[in-house]
Amino acid sequence: MFLSTPIQSQSVDSLGAFYYEKCNEFFRTDVDSFLQYHSLALAYHKSKEDWEEIVYYHNLKGSSLYIQRDYPAFAQNAVIALGIAKDKLPRTSKNYLIATSNYGVASKIRGDYEEALKSSKTSLTLFERTNSSIFNVARTLKNIGVIYRRIGDFDEAIQYTSQAHKIFLDSVGRFDYFTNLSLLDLGHLYRDKKEYQLANAIYFDYLQDVNNSQLKQDKRTLRGKIYAYQGLARSYLKQQKGDSTFYFIQKALALQSGEKPFKKILSYEILGDLFLAKKDYDKAFDYYQQANQQAFKVYAAYDKHLTKARSFRQMADVAKLKKQTDQALALYQKGLIALAFDFTDSSYLANPTNEQFISRLEAVELFKGKALTFRQRYELYGQKADLLEAFQIYEQAALLIRDLRQSFLEDGSKLALAENSLLIHEGAIWSAIELAASEKDDHYLEKALEYAERNKAMVLLESLQQGGALLNSQIPPEELKKEKKLRLDIAFFEQQISRERQKKNSSMEDKVLEWQEVLFDLRRQYDELIAAFEDRYPLYHQLKYQLSMAHPDVIRSELIDAQTAVLEYFVGQEQAYLFCLTQDRLEVHPIAFDLFTSDKIARLRQIAANMPLEETFLSECREFGELAYEVYEKLLAPALDALPNAIRRLLIVPDDRLSLLPFGLLLRQKTLETPVDYKLSTFDYLLEDFALTTNYSLSLLLYTQKRAPRSAALPFVGYAPEFGQRGPLASNRSSDCFSSQIFDLACNRKEVAHIHRLMGGEAFLGLEADQKSFLEKASKGRILHLATHACVNEENTDQSRIHFADNYISSLELQSLELQAELAVLSACNTGSGKLVKGEGVMSLSRNFILAGCASTLMSLWAVDDCTTSSLMKSFYEALAAGQTKDEALRQACLQHLEKTDRVGGHPYYWAAFVQSGEAAPLRSYPSWKSWYYLLLLVPLALLGLWLRRKTA
Numbered sequence: 001m002f003l004s005t006p007i008q009s010q011s012v013d014s015l016g017a018f019y020y021e022k023c024n025e026f027f028r029t030d031v032d033s034f035l036q037y038h039s040l041a042l043a044y045h046k047s048k049e050d051w052e053e054i055v056y057y058h059n060l061k062g063s064s065l066y067i068q069r070d071y072p073a074f075a076q077n078a079v080i081a082l083g084i085a086k087d088k089l090p091r092t093s094k095n096y097l098i099a100t101s102n103y104g105v106a107s108k109i110r111g112d113y114e115e116a117l118k119s120s121k122t123s124l125t126l127f128e129r130t131n132s133s134i135f136n137v138a139r140t141l142k143n144i145g146v147i148y149r150r151i152g153d154f155d156e157a158i159q160y161t162s163q164a165h166k167i168f169l170d171s172v173g174r175f176d177y178f179t180n181l182s183l184l185d186l187g188h189l190y191r192d193k194k195e196y197q198l199a200n201a202i203y204f205d206y207l208q209d210v211n212n213s214q215l216k217q218d219k220r221t222l223r224g225k226i227y228a229y230q231g232l233a234r235s236y237l238k239q240q241k242g243d244s245t246f247y248f249i250q251k252a253l254a255l256q257s258g259e260k261p262f263k264k265i266l267s268y269e270i271l272g273d274l275f276l277a278k279k280d281y282d283k284a285f286d287y288y289q290q291a292n293q294q295a296f297k298v299y300a301a302y303d304k305h306l307t308k309a310r311s312f313r314q315m316a317d318v319a320k321l322k323k324q325t326d327q328a329l330a331l332y333q334k335g336l337i338a339l340a341f342d343f344t345d346s347s348y349l350a351n352p353t354n355e356q357f358i359s360r361l362e363a364v365e366l367f368k369g370k371a372l373t374f375r376q377r378y379e380l381y382g383q384k385a386d387l388l389e390a391f392q393i394y395e396q397a398a399l400l401i402r403d404l405r406q407s408f409l410e411d412g413s414k415l416a417l418a419e420n421s422l423l424i425h426e427g428a429i430w431s432a433i434e435l436a437a438s439e440k441d442d443h444y445l446e447k448a449l450e451y452a453e454r455n456k457a458m459v460l461l462e463s464l465q466q467g468g469a470l471l472n473s474q475i476p477p478e479e480l481k482k483e484k485k486l487r488l489d490i491a492f493f494e495q496q497i498s499r500e501r502q503k504k505n506s507s508m509e510d511k512v513l514e515w516q517e518v519l520f521d522l523r524r525q526y527d528e529l530i531a532a533f534e535d536r537y538p539l540y541h542q543l544k545y546q547l548s549m550a551h552p553d554v555i556r557s558e559l560i561d562a563q564t565a566v567l568e569y570f571v572g573q574e575q576a577y578l579f580c581l582t583q584d585r586l587e588v589h590p591i592a593f594d595l596f597t598s599d600k601i602a603r604l605r606q607i608a609a610n611m612p613l614e615e616t617f618l619s620e621c622r623e624f625g626e627l628a629y630e631v632y633e634k635l636l637a638p639a640l641d642a643l644p645n646a647i648r649r650l651l652i653v654p655d656d657r658l659s660l661l662p663f664g665l666l667l668r669q670k671t672l673e674t675p676v677d678y679k680l681s682t683f684d685y686l687l688e689d690f691a692l693t694t695n696y697s698l699s700l701l702l703y704t705q706k707r708a709p710r711s712a713a714l715p716f717v718g719y720a721p722e723f724g725q726r727g728p729l730a731s732n733r734s735s736d737c738f739s740s741q742i743f744d745l746a747c748n749r750k751e752v753a754h755i756h757r758l759m760g761g762e763a764f765l766g767l768e769a770d771q772k773s774f775l776e777k778a779s780k781g782r783i784l785h786l787a788t789h790a791c792v793n794e795e796n797t798d799q800s801r802i803h804f805a806d807n808y809i810s811s812l813e814l815q816s817l818e819l820q821a822e823l824a825v826l827s828a829c830n831t832g833s834g835k836l837v838k839g840e841g842v843m844s845l846s847r848n849f850i851l852a853g854c855a856s857t858l859m860s861l862w863a864v865d866d867c868t869t870s871s872l873m874k875s876f877y878e879a880l881a882a883g884q885t886k887d888e889a890l891r892q893a894c895l896q897h898l899e900k901t902d903r904v905g906g907h908p909y910y911w912a913a914f915v916q917s918g919e920a921a922p923l924r925s926y927p928s929w930k931s932w933y934y935l936l937l938l939v940p941l942a943l944l945g946l947w948l949r950r951k952t953a
């Protein structure tokens with residue numbers, strides 16, 4: 001935590017100069033003398049109403065209080081200084097800048113992170129505009145990074161901390177204290193992001209530098225060593241390496257002594273976490289209690305403080321695990337009191353409002369523990385009041401999570417929050433279902449479905465809604481152009497950096513560092529522009545943040561007819577549920593989704609996704625039959641067995657591993673005889689009875705359906721590149737994201753040419769299917785079809801690729817496009833697979849087409865066979881052209897393949913990979929090229945008829 005340096009006094013008269021000299025003489029050496037002369041100086045300048053000097057001396061006193069670690073007095077002084085500065089000084093005054101910066105530091109100390117962030121960003125902008133000290137800029141950047149870390153936005157924190165570290169490195173060198181401390185901050189951030197290897201390397205680098213004779217050995221260096229040892233201990237603890245954790249925390253404790261030792265609270269907390277992981281609850285509680293006692297010593301002057309609240313919560317967590325519910329609730333309540341302004345109620349039933357918390361992230365953890373304790377009491381004693389209290393706390397916690405999401409800038413941090421919020425949504429669903437059964441009230445079932453939706457693809461929905469808000473908020477066109485340019489520039493530099501980073505032997509490291517600096521500035525400009533939009537255009541703020549979750553009544557009116565049922569899954573850490581919604585009822589079925597079931601799904605998908613081999617064909621066929629029926633029985637039968645006979649279409653919202661499973665290959669009947677093939681006469685596939693469509697969430701589907709109709713000019717735009725390299729397995733080889741070898745496809749050009757003849761529009765074949773033609777034409781097609789290679793990069797999902805004849809398009813580039821397609825057909829390998837993120841779904845290429853504006857996608861869940869895919873696509877388009885819905889067209893294409901194929905071709909590898917997602921309605925009618933051709937023929941015939949009629953009249 002850094003304080004900005006007060007500037008030199010501007011006094012020119014003799015008495016003012018005398019006070020200035022005396023204050024600076026005793027500033028660090030004699031606090032009492034400093035305060036005596038400071039009081040005289042302040043009184044003197046007040047008599048003259050010299051406001052620059054008055055604010056200067058308040059800032060100087062703040063620095064003294066900060067050095068003494070009298071943080072409450074420092075915070076009080078910062079409020080006074082900024083109040084005078086705002087009222088009396090111009091915004092360009094450097095004393096005003098220091099007052100603003102100090103206020104941001106004071107807000108951070110007391111845990112008011114939103115106010116701290118606002119003040120710190122203001123001071124950063126003012127420092128830069130007034131060409132202030134580069135140290136003041138770097139310190140403020142570091143402070144902002146720390147604040148973002150405290151609120152959980154780790155990706156944004158890394159941006160600011162990296163920039164601060166670079167400035168320190170360039171200005172004072174590697175062996176300076178500030179350089180190394182900002183490096184430690186980066187270590188903490190990478191550890192929090194679970195990038196442990198990188199974090200540990202940073203900690204060890206720091207410790208190596210500490211022992212270097214070039215680094216000054218003083219109290220600040222000692223504190224840095226404590227930070228590094230604690231960082232390593234926490235990192236190894238998260239990796240479940242208890243011995244290493246204990247070793248490094250003992251190294252930290254050996255350096256911590258005195259009445260108020262530096263960060264000893266954290267050492268006790270880590271030891272508590274260590275013994276909690278070992279289930280030694282007594283020792284864990286003892287260390288947490290020591291942390292709590294230390295917190296009350298260090299922060300005695302603060303009634304409200306995050307550290308106090310956290311230590312109460314940690315003790316409460318242990319009491320809960322020991323089923324000491326009354327003690328746990330009392331401790332959680334003390335934590336809430338320590339965390340919320342103007343809240344002192346010790347009753348278990350009382351809670352602060354969400355606006356009172358100084359840290360919403362810690363409040364979520366306190367609410368999570370308190371709700372779980374009420375649930376524990378309900379399960380022990382059966383009191384309905386405890387159940388209702390648990391549900392109400394979960395509801396309040398869910399609103400806190402929503403507010404936190406809106407404050408985060410980076411998607412990566414939102415994804416991490418979604419994973420950490422799982423227990424809140426899971427608890428809300430459980431308590432709502434229990435209340436529905438107890439109260440005989442379906443309202444609670446509707447609430448349960450709402451919370452299942454709140455844990456589905458929120459980052460994706462928010463991204464789309466922000467784009468819609470920009471277009472519908474009366475923002476002037478020139479402002480929208482500026483937003484678009486910044487967004488494209490950011491995407492460009494992110495792409496350049498990512499591509500260069502993937503090279504094994506890059507010679508452009510200096511250029512990458514330069515790009516990173518440009519990227520940081522662009523992101524800041526974009527964040528400031530969006531903040532200005534929210535401030536100047538209230539409708540934008542309203543549209544951006546009013547995310548409405550799909551309500552059953554709206555789902556029924558917009559998505560469900562007499563032949564359609566919605567199936568939505570929720571997979572939590574402890575329980576899993578299947579929601580089934582039809583026109584007249586909503587049911588919830590608990591399902592067994594344990595590790596055993598998850599392994600069976602993984603094995604089933606493994607059999608389906610791999611090309612069959614003769615030597616294992618029969619054994620895998622039998623195994624497939626057993627697994628496909630068993631998975632159906634556990635995950636679908638409870639709902640489908642009770643469905644009306646009229647249901648012919650299933651709209652599925654999967655979760656967890658189910659997002660990678662094509663439901664159509666599941667079996668509704670157990671095979672009595674030993675199967676010898678995969679044909680329709682052998683297996684009773686779910687696909688035979690239902691058309692299937694999948695979605696990330698119902699709320700997302702409803703949002704995309706409400707968007708304005710597409711205005712694309714061409715009915716179809718297709719791409720089938722030629723890659724030149726050929727081999728014996730060319731027809732089923734997919735490119736690797738890290739390989740330069742891309743084998744040619746045998747059937748993709750025939751596939752696209754056939755569809756082009758059927759649908760009209762434009763087709764780019766062979767070498768014409770290049771990146772340039774895609775960027776020029778893709779936004780003009782109502783149907784966008786890509787028959788090519790694709791690859792999924794699970795380490796960096798932004799760098800998954802779709803290949804063209806000359807180059808590739810990355811996920812990051814796809815997101816920045818503005819497509820008008822009613823349907824994107826991704827006739828390539830793995831376009832629907834990718835990294836599985838809890839609470840968000842699969843980070844697939846298909847997802848990026850949704851972000852780019854496509855209403856519906858057809859995607860593959862594994863590497864597909866080129867020529868079989870070509871045949872499937874022809875049948876699919878023929879059904880589409882005949883007016884079928886998209887999901888029904890896919891169903892018919894798969895069934896046609898199974899009816900006509902041989903013993904080997906019936907294997908799911910050849911037909912089950914493709915799933916339809918998004919809008920499933922039939923294609924909107926438009927005149928094809930054939931229609932225009934026949935119309936042109938009819939016009940002269942009509943004119944001829946009219947002439948003949950007149951002639952004979």
